[in-house]
Amino acid sequence: MNTLNSWLDIAADSDFSIxxxxxGVFSVxxxxxxLGVAIGxxxxxxxxxAALGVFDDLLPDREVxxxxxxxxxxxxxxxVTAELRLRLQAWLCDTHSELYxxxxxxxxxxxxxxxxxxxxxxxxxxxSSIEHATNVGKMFRDPENALLPNWRHLPVAYHGRASSxxxxxxxxxxxxxxxxxxxxxxxxxxxxxxxxxxxxxxFVIGKNSQLGKPIPIGQAGDYLFGLVLFNxxxxxxxxxxxxxxxxxxxxxxxxxxxxxxVVPMEALAPFRVTGPQQQPPVLPYLQYExxxxxxxxxxxxxxxxxxxxTVISRTNFRYMYWNMVQQLAHHTxxxxxxxxxxxxxxxxxxxxxxxxxxxxxELAWAGSRPLQLAGGESRSFLQDGDTLSxxxxxxxxxxxxxxxxxSGKILPAMEG
Amino acid sequence: MNTLNSWLDIAADSDFSIxxxxxGVFSVxxxxxxLGVAIGxxxxxxxxxAALGVFDDLLPDREVxxxxxxxxxxxxxxxVTAELRLRLQAWLCDTHSELYxxxxxxxxxxxxxxxxxxxxxxxxxxxSSIEHATNVGKMFRDPENALLPNWRHLPVAYHGRASSxxxxxxxxxxxxxxxxxxxxxxxxxxxxxxxxxxxxxxFVIGKNSQLGKPIPIGQAGDYLFGLVLFNxxxxxxxxxxxxxxxxxxxxxxxxxxxxxxVVPMEALAPFRVTGPQQQPPVLPYLQYExxxxxxxxxxxxxxxxxxxxTVISRTNFRYMYWNMVQQLAHHTxxxxxxxxxxxxxxxxxxxxxxxxxxxxxELAWAGSRPLQLAGGESRSFLQDGDTLSxxxxxxxxxxxxxxxxxSGKILPAMEG
Numbered sequence: 001m002n003t004l005n006s007w008l009d010i011a012a013d014s015d016f017s018i019x020x021x022x023x024g025v026f027s028v029x030x031x032x033x034x035l036g037v038a039i040g041x042x043x044x045x046x047x048x049x050a051a052l053g054v055f056d057d058l059l060p061d062r063e064v065x066x067x068x069x070x071x072x073x074x075x076x077x078x079x080v081t082a083e084l085r086l087r088l089q090a091w092l093c094d095t096h097s098e099l100y101x102x103x104x105x106x107x108x109x110x111x112x113x114x115x116x117x118x119x120x121x122x123x124x125x126x127x128s129s130i131e132h133a134t135n136v137g138k139m140f141r142d143p144e145n146a147l148l149p150n151w152r153h154l155p156v157a158y159h160g161r162a163s164s165x166x167x168x169x170x171x172x173x174x175x176x177x178x179x180x181x182x183x184x185x186x187x188x189x190x191x192x193x194x195x196x197x198x199x200x201x202x203f204v205i206g207k208n209s210q211l212g213k214p215i216p217i218g219q220a221g222d223y224l225f226g227l228v229l230f231n232x233x234x235x236x237x238x239x240x241x242x243x244x245x246x247x248x249x250x251x252x253x254x255x256x257x258x259x260x261x262v263v264p265m266e267a268l269a270p271f272r273v274t275g276p277q278q279q280p281p282v283l284p285y286l287q288y289e290x291x292x293x294x295x296x297x298x299x300x301x302x303x304x305x306x307x308x309x310t311v312i313s314r315t316n317f318r319y320m321y322w323n324m325v326q327q328l329a330h331h332t333x334x335x336x337x338x339x340x341x342x343x344x345x346x347x348x349x350x351x352x353x354x355x356x357x358x359x360x361x362e363l364a365w366a367g368s369r370p371l372q373l374a375g376g377e378s379r380s381f382l383q384d385g386d387t388l389s390x391x392x393x394x395x396x397x398x399x400x401x402x403x404x405x406x407s408g409k410i411l412p413a414m415e416g
Numbered sequence: 417m418n419t420l421n422s423w424l425d426i427a428a429d430s431d432f433s434i435x436x437x438x439x440g441v442f443s444v445x446x447x448x449x450x451l452g453v454a455i456g457x458x459x460x461x462x463x464x465x466a467a468l469g470v471f472d473d474l475l476p477d478r479e480v481x482x483x484x485x486x487x488x489x490x491x492x493x494x495x496v497t498a499e500l501r502l503r504l505q506a507w508l509c510d511t512h513s514e515l516y517x518x519x520x521x522x523x524x525x526x527x528x529x530x531x532x533x534x535x536x537x538x539x540x541x542x543x544s545s546i547e548h549a550t551n552v553g554k555m556f557r558d559p560e561n562a563l564l565p566n567w568r569h570l571p572v573a574y575h576g577r578a579s580s581x582x583x584x585x586x587x588x589x590x591x592x593x594x595x596x597x598x599x600x601x602x603x604x605x606x607x608x609x610x611x612x613x614x615x616x617x618x619f620v621i622g623k624n625s626q627l628g629k630p631i632p633i634g635q636a637g638d639y640l641f642g643l644v645l646f647n648x649x650x651x652x653x654x655x656x657x658x659x660x661x662x663x664x665x666x667x668x669x670x671x672x673x674x675x676x677x678v679v680p681m682e683a684l685a686p687f688r689v690t691g692p693q694q695q696p697p698v699l700p701y702l703q704y705e706x707x708x709x710x711x712x713x714x715x716x717x718x719x720x721x722x723x724x725x726t727v728i729s730r731t732n733f734r735y736m737y738w739n740m741v742q743q744l745a746h747h748t749x750x751x752x753x754x755x756x757x758x759x760x761x762x763x764x765x766x767x768x769x770x771x772x773x774x775x776x777x778e779l780a781w782a783g784s785r786p787l788q789l790a791g792g793e794s795r796s797f798l799q800d801g802d803t804l805s806x807x808x809x810x811x812x813x814x815x816x817x818x819x820x821x822x823s824g825k826i827l828p829a830m831e832g
Binding site: 154 | 594628660
């Protein structure tokens with residue numbers, strides 16, 4: 001890898017280095033949203049740049065950059081999206097570029113609003129961390145047989161709700177719901193008392209597949225546009241009462257939050273690593289080649305209202321038992337089709353030790369060992385006013401490729 | 417109710433009587449799809465009619481009728497959609513109307529193609545027939561305690577896949593998947609051997625709600641645009657191996673089929689009936705007023721390749737334990753939002769007797785009593801080449817309001 005030097009001043013620890021260049025949707029002072037790319041403290045206005053004619057040979061229509069979502073741009077394919085990104089990278093290192101001459105197209109991130117980057121068609125949530133699935137199984141089922149029989153044979157998943165996916169910064173209201181009090185036989189209706197987060201990552205689909213035609217695992221990578229941080233907010237008490245036999249529903253679908261910048265797979269390629277060995281061996285349609293896990297350091301911060309933030313978990317995306325090409329091959333093996341803008345989340349990412357768990361449920365072990373926060377408070381579940389933030393970045397040989405953060409503040413439940 | 421007499425010749429047993437006037441999306445000879453209304457053997461071309469200026473006082477833009485989906489039209493609200501339908505009804509009875517003068521705007525149904533009528537944002541499947549839930553519980557769990565503890569307290573539901581919803585007539589390919597053979601500890605990968613249908617109805621959302629704001633049950637009706645027939649194709653063997661603990665996934669998401677005509681709630685109002693008594697009493701947010709069930713006769717036909725059709729089930733939508741306003745109030749009680757075009761299916765509709773069950777799983781009791789077909793064949797599950805059709809209609813005081821049908825033919829699995 002050559003070292004790239006930009007004429008722009010970029011902090012060494014910036015998530016948005018010259019090696020990253022993630023895509024998002026931004027607006028300035030209430031104006032029309034359009035596509036942007038993050039670099040250092042700035043956002044590059046892609047539509048403004050396109051007005052200079054610099055993408056005319058690449059794009060069928062400049063208007064694809066003047067949209068409220070990335071979908072139409074992603075649908076042009078990696079031949080276009082990856083090439084556009086490489087041009088930006090070159091121009092950011094070239095003082096003779098149009099971009100250098102037009103620095104008015106760089107907006108400070110702190111002065112723009114970020115929007116939900118993708119119009120999500122279908123959202124699927126996997127359950128692919130063996131540590132998380134084991135922890136949940138130990139708490140709620142049999143500690144000796146924590147994993148269910150199917151878990152090592154297929155990447156378990158369920159369909160989630162697309163309408164309630166929101167961008168980082170959107171507050172999350174504590175949901176009401178039915179809850180079965182301990183020892184009771186009749187449910188009560190109340191605000192959730194066991195509100196939790198789930199640390200996840202999610203990939204965005206950048207290419208349509210055809211109904212009835214599975215995506216072979218060797219081609220699955222072509223369908224992955226990029227990755228975001230994902231918080232699968234969960235109301236554990238609502239979920240517990242409702243989820244047998246058809247899975248989570250109201251315990252999850254009140255909100256899920258994603259980070260505003262979609263980091264393209266090209267930027268993450270240097271951080272590929274080998275995944276855990278899978279035992280027993282998986283069926284042929286799930287056998288993959290090469291390194292399909294990613295070394296992405298993740299952390300979770302919890303800040304009580306008016307207080308300071310405590311980092312309550314540090315883990316890594318590399319621990320995932322099932323990787324993304326396996327997830328996509330499995331999802332489509334029955335002929336289910338995917339569409340540009342579909343979102344597929346990893347499931348809670350827990351690491352092997354108790355400080356690397358990806359939910360309060362696990363970190364405080366179902367409330368049995370409350371977490372101590374820096375300010376003296378403790379938490380078993382989220383309280384009103386808490387702000388929960390997920391952050392992630394990959395780093396290697398002086399290159400840093402980060403995701404920024406996804407954060408959300410808990411608002412009190414509506415009046416009953 | 418006044419008797420309405422149309423100048424158009426409409427068969428007495430037509431599903432598409434003057435009292436119905438359902439909305440759909442059609443095209444003629446490969447042309448651009450647009451909105452239509454079914455009447456007798458015909459489709460009224462709404463965009464063509466709009467070109468005469470007859471809706472100019474009603475629609476902000478005629479182009480809303482020149483779309484590939486009903487969504488933008490539905491989003492105009494019932495003030496517009498119900499009024500437009502009433503005008504058509506009046507014009508169809510008036511030989512001085514523009515429609516009478518422009519009968520070239522009536523296309524024979526047999527010469528048009530029908531399309532998926534709605535762009536589905538999120539699709540939810542409920543599980544609201546007590547007979548179905550009881551049958552499944554008896555077969556797979558405890559015959560003495562067939563219903564799970566939560567079932568009578570909330571309308572159980574899960575999120576399904578929107579991308580693979582197809583319109584009637586679309587063939588359905590038998591899916592491959594992981595299956596656990598009886599007595600085995602390792603799954604095998606094979607085409608599903610237990611392919612089934614599920615007789616359901618689904619309602620289409622015609623109004624957006626706001627994230628964080630529940631829809632009170634008294635207002636839920638405002639959000640219901642209309643109803644379709646829905647076949648939730650199911651691969652029972654794939655589902656059985658995958659569904660614990662997060663619910664059905666690949667056993668369902670390879671395809672779901674809907675009927676092309678959306679029957680508006682206004683047309684169904686005369687067929688409202690009282691639903692089953694709910695015991696124990698439901699929580700206040702699920703308590704409703706008035707008649708919220710609908711008397712809609714349903715039947716299922718199965719036709720083997722080259723053979724004749726056998727009607728294998730006759731039942732009625734009125735049996736549903738949980739009604740639509742309860743389903744919608746529950747779905748949003750945690751703040752989950754709904755959007756125009758969302759689809760919410762009822763779950764399998766089974767009646768009280770064995771000839772009224774809504775799936776082969778129940779009709780053939782998990783394969784233990786194969787169903788005899790008219791041509792001499794028998795079925796426990798669907799075979800390649802089978803065509804499965806769901807039909808439904810309401811009838812009362814000389815008024816008939818029907819749904820036509822949703823049908824699909826099973827194609828053999830892809831080559832391995």
